[in-house]
Amino acid sequence: MPITTDIQIHAVNVLVIGSGAAGLRAAIAAADAGCEVLVVGKRARTDAHTVLAAGGINAVLGTRDPEDSWQQHFADTFKEGYGLGDPAMIEILVREAPDAVRELADWGAPFSRLPDGRLDQRFFGAHTYRRTCFAGDWTGRAVLETLARRSEGIPMRESFYVTELLHADGECFGAFGFDLDTGVRTAIYADAVVLAAGGHTRLWRRSSSRRDENTGDGMSLALLAGCRLADLELVQFHPSGMTHPEEIAGTLVTEAVRGEGGRLYNALGERFMSGYDPERMELSTRDRVALACYTEITSGRGGPNGGVFLDISHLDKAVILERLPRMYRQFLDHQLLDISTTPMEVAPTAHYSMGGVVVDAETTATDLTGLYAAGEVTAGVHGANRLGGNSLAETIVFGRRAGQAAAAWARDRTTIKRPAAVVAAANERLASVIKRGDEFARPLQRDLRDLMWERCGVVRDEDGLKQALIGIDALTDRAQQVDVSPTAEGHADLAHLLDLQASLLVAKATVLGAIARRETRGCHNRSDYPELDEALAKTLEVSMDDRELRVGSRALPEPAPELARLAALIPDLDPTGRLTE
Template structure:
């Protein structure tokens, strides 16, 4: 066998001259198998992602008598689900007995500006009361009313109080419950694993390739059924509510490369209230201040001491849709009524201090550690990239992606939330749809899926990926992946942030090309357990997602929900279509697809015109 020459690490890309590759470039020459060491793991179902969505899929599979394997990038229980603090939606009617699932669906469609998949919305809202009662039965300690019902609070743009909560640690409590249930069922779990490629010929998936982040060992997972539940891509923006090493677009890039389509990536939710200000420090910049603060009566003020939401939304005030409140804050800052740190003030000190401590214990604790008593003084906030409505295009009844054997669920996918997500619906989607996907996979599993063979062709593809990772590790250039990721985040914040236009988007694409060219000069640690190596792989995913998002934002020439074009500031009914992107002949191809219509009961709820009245809180 000829000696393999050294190769510079490169980032694959889409485009006329790019061929079919889009992330770390592979050396297509023969692989020296004797130099590669890796473990092979076979499983009937591989679940990539260990948050609420992945856990709920695995629970359903285990309850069906199957033995799935769940893998996560972090330690067991350390998933982004824990950062969803404020609550989870279900039309229980604990406080407002007029509420029902059809009104929940209508609120979701209205908040999504009717780009949602109506079937996905109805599946979520119809099933959520049962999913909440299931979580309650499994031990989630939901807050209670005086008469013992599961308590519910207002969240933005909800017609009734339907957000169930565990103080302000709801996501953490839900995930703890799901993990305990999975452990009772003896679901296998492997932590600190990063997937870098799905084994796919574009028609069918046959597993995944990655490495153990603690040992650096290569891993080949052989499975005929792979479920992507690895989150979204909000961390590609400069100010974001995620940790820097998660929500980098892994799942979306993996799916696109495997042959699946992506839907509506232009829709990124900028949460109105992220932390901002020198007193908090860089570590806390962009971290979420839960919507529960406003749901419990928190008020927004500018530096002129004006409660400015009276001008933008006199009826719904601080609890209007997230995109509305975020743009209002951005405008206040842009017009000179923001703080020196580029924020505004969120104040809940008018509420009883004991009430605030009871309902918002984590927020009180966090800010006390930073020298701020939120029961006595306001906190400084500004919009932050928080959630991605766009993602993998799926059939929500099954989780199918169009690539045989590949499924997706949770923030990885698009469809439930449309152009803007209703607060409290992210956690709802994970468990409502997660159960359905798990059931479908269990139903279609065949006997020969239990312990699938590893073919020579599959080994060759996997070994080429290992070889690419080997060439990436120890790359001796002049620019580190952390620097490039920071530049990418700044680029997207400046050119595809809350307010967008054609010139800025085109300039962003040009800068993206220049940034991608710099990856040929990467400097990466040769230790595959290092953050440097992890961030280099993250960079490859993020570049793919960034280009796709910019191109889709440029394509949609209207303003709708979280996508606001200053050069096309109005909603255009001709644009009530979804955008679907796929790879055709090595290039990104974008097409339009019509949106379905809701069922008659939900249409009736829409025509009734239910709407939150903020002043019920006063």
């Protein structure tokens, strides 16, 4: 069944691309402002990547620790990001998170509460005080389902793939895409667009993202439309992901396992964290534990599936079932392994994109007029290491701001150009990739993920990164020959090719940033530049000029002196009793 060449036209005030927490919160804000809104997403409304966020959402409520303050939350976030976070964005986040979380609670989010009815809060790693609200170990799902209920009256097109942003003369006027089931193509005209399409962690061999999400397609959409991307090399690698079976490799093994007393061993039976952080052991910082696991594996002390061993079997099984029920079921379902008796084999996994689209702190506006962005697709908040619990807060705070700003722009816009030639060109570009070929997208996606893991993974060096560029160029050439043959069963192979093309572009931008950042800072480990370089306390930006990627840099503004002093005073915190996810 060939894909239809007919083009449907749809027009709205505000188009939201992405149906996760950031996208739904933007849609709610725009609708509340009186705009006609449409949300499009590749997945179902309640199945976006947000559902995988487990631990909690940060807000200074003072429930457990009344002495907490937004200033301290700022200082913790700025320090954990190794000074690369945008002070303006961080301040907005920490000031507005309390009201945003209370709002979610008022909308019915099932956050845990104290006996007196106030929202409970727990410790997360690198937080001075307890400020993380939570709903068991499924906070992300609780937040997304709450937003889905709140947005029930807002139209949404599921299984819709956006192939490109529509723009002319520096202004965005919508997006072009197709239905994954029917192949019907649609030009969606919009007075304003919000991009909330996630990160790029699926570019790595082991990733906590699921298949066909976080492929960098949102970042690619923005880059091809003239926007800058920043700090893509800053990718957080979680210390523990599953190693097998193949289809779920990288799936997160929560740090709560270590928080409850889990111990890490290599294949020789050595509890190796004693050689990396003898005081904090398995409760060391995420980047340090990830590096330790990686070093043990690459030094030949890994297990049969390329991992190290995380053992919780010394705890009573009743305790494991009470404290770690999801992990118990996860290993039983996928490996027939009982973690109460047998160690888990784990390895580092790409977990979160700290870099992304450059946005204005106040409005979330991008370099393309009429285009706004929020959530993991953006850069600015997290610097070189994300503070646990800040990601969900970011989606809500900046999702709301993006929706409000997009609505204001849509209301005030008096004229808008919608050249038919731009839509026709988008249609032709989509049609041009539907052809017979000798290659297939899935194997090339795997090859790219292997390449990024080996050459731009937990530890990088210049030689390996340059080899990555050569490999990416070779895969890009092979991608020209991918077979795309839509059938009555759907158009998944077309989506796989488009994901691959986006991933190749964003992978190249990531590697270029990693080459330019000749230092070790936070999550970015350069074996050939092992020291932090104060001259590189700046954001590295990638832009596209005549189809070529260019790397530049931009100095970050300094935080207010009193906030900088507070960040400098933060000691290394005792991790006892703190989750770090």
